[in-house]
Amino acid sequence: MKAQKERFQFPVNADRLPEGGEWMYEIKYDGYRASVSFCGKDVKIESRGGGDLGRRFAALKSGLEKCGISEKVVLDGEIAAFGNDGVTDFSRLSDGSRLCFAAFDILEKNGVDLRRKPLNERREILSKVLKKAEPPLIESRGFEAKNGMEVMSAAAEKGIEGIVAKRLDSPYESGHNENWVKVKCRKRREFSVVAYGEKQRETGIRNLYLAAFDGEKYVYVGKVGSGIDDRERERLARVFAGHICDKPACENLPSPKGEKVTFVCGNFAAEVEYAEITPSHRLRQPSYKGLRTDKAAKDVLLREAHAPFSASAADGKGGMQAVAAYVKKTLTNPDRIIEKDMGASKSDIANYYAAVSGKILPFLSRRALAVIRCRQVGGEIFFKKHPSAEKEEGITPKNKDEKYIAVSDVFSLVNQVQYGSVEFHIPCGRAENADVADMLAFDLDPDEGLPFGRAVEGALDLKETLDTLGLKSFVKTSGGKGYHILVPLSPAAPYDFASGFSRKVAQYLSEKYPKKYTSNIRKSERKGRLFIDFLRVGRGATFVAPYSLRARKALPVSAPVDWSDIANAAPDSVGMKQALAALGKRDPWAEFFSVKQGITPHGGTLE
Numbered sequence: 271m272k273a274q275k276e277r278f279q280f281p282v283n284a285d286r287l288p289e290g291g292e293w294m295y296e297i298k299y300d301g302y303r304a305s306v307s308f309c310g311k312d313v314k315i316e317s318r319g320g321g322d323l324g325r326r327f328a329a330l331k332s333g334l335e336k337c338g339i340s341e342k343v344v345l346d347g348e349i350a351a352f353g354n355d356g357v358t359d360f361s362r363l364s365d366g367s368r369l370c371f372a373a374f375d376i377l378e379k380n381g382v383d384l385r386r387k388p389l390n391e392r393r394e395i396l397s398k399v400l401k402k403a404e405p406p407l408i409e410s411r412g413f414e415a416k417n418g419m420e421v422m423s424a425a426a427e428k429g430i431e432g433i434v435a436k437r438l439d440s441p442y443e444s445g446h447n448e449n450w451v452k453v454k455c456r457k458r459r460e461f462s463v464v465a466y467g468e469k470q471r472e473t474g475i476r477n478l479y480l481a482a483f484d485g486e487k488y489v490y491v492g493k494v495g496s497g498i499d500d501r502e503r504e505r506l507a508r509v510f511a512g513h514i515c516d517k518p519a520c521e522n523l524p525s526p527k528g529e530k531v532t533f534v535c536g537n538f539a540a541e542v543e544y545a546e547i548t549p550s551h552r553l554r555q556p557s558y559k560g561l562r563t564d565k566a567a568k569d570v571l572l573r574e575a576h577a578p579f580s581a582s583a584a585d586g587k588g589g590m591q592a593v594a595a596y597v598k599k600t601l602t603n604p605d606r607i608i609e610k611d612m613g614a615s616k617s618d619i620a621n622y623y624a625a626v627s628g629k630i631l632p633f634l635s636r637r638a639l640a641v642i643r644c645r646q647v648g649g650e651i652f653f654k655k656h657p658s659a660e661k662e663e664g665i666t667p668k669n670k671d672e673k674y675i676a677v678s679d680v681f682s683l684v685n686q687v688q689y690g691s692v693e694f695h696i697p698c699g700r701a702e703n704a705d706v707a708d709m710l711a712f713d714l715d716p717d718e719g720l721p722f723g724r725a726v727e728g729a730l731d732l733k734e735t736l737d738t739l740g741l742k743s744f745v746k747t748s749g750g751k752g753y754h755i756l757v758p759l760s761p762a763a764p765y766d767f768a769s770g771f772s773r774k775v776a777q778y779l780s781e782k783y784p785k786k787y788t789s790n791i792r793k794s795e796r797k798g799r800l801f802i803d804f805l806r807v808g809r810g811a812t813f814v815a816p817y818s819l820r821a822r823k824a825l826p827v828s829a830p831v832d833w834s835d836i837a838n839a840a841p842d843s844v845g846m847k848q849a850l851a852a853l854g855k856r857d858p859w860a861e862f863f864s865v866k867q868g869i870t871p872h873g874g875t876l877e
Contacts, residue, residue, distance in 0.1 A: 301350035638674030
């Protein structure tokens with residue numbers, strides 16, 4: 271069967287679930303990803319790497335041969351074991367108890383390749399195929415929900431590892447792509463096992479020494495002993511027996527007193543739950559959950575394992591310290607001056623973005639970006655939307671044929687600085703659904719010579735109008751002459767309607783106060799007035815991201831501010847030092863991604 275030879279489709283990691291009627295949610299099972307092919311009485315189980323799992327899971331294979339599938343089909347799913355609470359338990363996979371195959375997709379039926387069909391059609395076919403099937407073959411049923419955060423909260427309470435969101439209209443495409451999005455409820459990752467420790471006067475494994483691959487070498491991240499019971503210690507000893515080596519994979523592996531350390535070589539990865547990873551790459555409060563052999567050791571990457579580097583990171587200072595070595599290693603000409611008046615170097619800019627990564631990444635991730643690059647502020651600048659460097663991260667929005675620049679973590683953010691990027695611009699919608707906007711953006715652009723107070727007055731008048739419509743808004747400095755006002759939308763709104771809605775808001779204010787505001791794009795119409803730019807919500811339009819530097823003199827920051835403090839924050843008054851100092855204070859935009867509000871074609875009016 272040809273479909274089973276293709277690579278699996280995998281979800282991308284995200285900090286929050288996408289929402290809307292075009293998505294369905296599934297529980298993320300804690301097991302082994304596999305495909306199962308039924309061809310008469312012959313059943314074949316293959317791993318993500320194409321290996322035959324039939325011998326390893328012989329009891330499961332025997333059960334699948336008797337489960338009642340008569341058609342020739344290829345299924346995608348997860349080999350999982352359930353605990354008494356009904357939640358999958360990875361540690362049970364080793365003893366083979368309560369194993370099942372949870373099928374969540376069908377790739378082929380009776381010789382017909384189904385992968386180009388949309389997910390909702392494939393799921394209907396899958397349900398019919400499995401209608402009379404018996405355990406250990408079960409169907410992983412998807413569900414719909416109005417609020418992704420409520421889904422995550424309920425999953426966390428039940429001890430579920432995470433949730434996968436899938437676009438209902440998407441085909442099955444090999445590799446990682448934005449049509450499947452994974453959000454984990456808990457901090458849990460795989461780490462390579464490079465050694466184990468035994469008490470010198472006792473027998474039996476007490477600790478596993480763990481590492482992750484940073485692209486060039488293994489980096490030691492700590493050891494774990496909690497969660498390894500006596501039965502598992504014995505099993506681990508048998509597993510490692512034929513994989514002992516003379517030299518450690520990590521140069522910085524410790525040699526603690528009272529413990530005999532034995533080096534391990536082989537394809538072993540431990541599933542570990544932990545509180546956090548410190549800036550010095552050390553696990554805090556790790557707990558062992560099981561041993562994996564379905565992932566190559568070098569697939570366990572440090573960038574994936576290091577939680578503070580994700581888009582959900584909150585500690586900007588920790589992020590800056592943690593990636594200092596990466597910045598040093600990545601940047602060429604780090605001392606080159608980018609802004610000569612303040613003496614800001616390339617490394618200064620990289621360290622700034624590392625520090626604010628926890629704040630800016632939620633706005634950058636899963637969006638098709640535009641960047642402004644320059645060798646020096648005041649010189650030639652370049653406006654780029656498409657990646658050109660081989661290692662430059664890209665993303666292909668839905669209904670588009672070309673890649674756009676993308677940033678998903680602090681590493682790709684620092685890489686953009688290496689390529690010369692100083693300024694980051696974002697659209698109002700995510701790449702996975704180019705038809706909807708999840709925010710509105712207004713740019714208040716005052717005419718030359720207008721006093722600072724007029725821009726403040728304009729921002730407050732716009733806020734009052736949005737308040738009247740029941741919409742919570744957030745304000746930030748533009749780093750230029752005016753302010754930007756953003757309105758988060760959850761659920762998201764159709765792009766064309768969101769654009770028309772923004773236009774009506776701008777027109778309403780300009781008609782109510784014709785001497786103060788204009789919504790006309792012509793510069794000749796702006797004399798003595800503020801232009802309320804509603805065009806940032808248009809398809810293909812972008813605006814400068816919160817926390818982004820501006821490629822201008824003194825490198826001002828487009829900084830979020832509190833509405834109550836707007837009179838004290840001139841549009842170009844916040845620099846890098848002020849923005850970094852504000853990280854330890856109350857976040858005026860802390861609620862931005864948790865606000866639940868929307869606009870509809872049948873909503874309120876401004877009359």
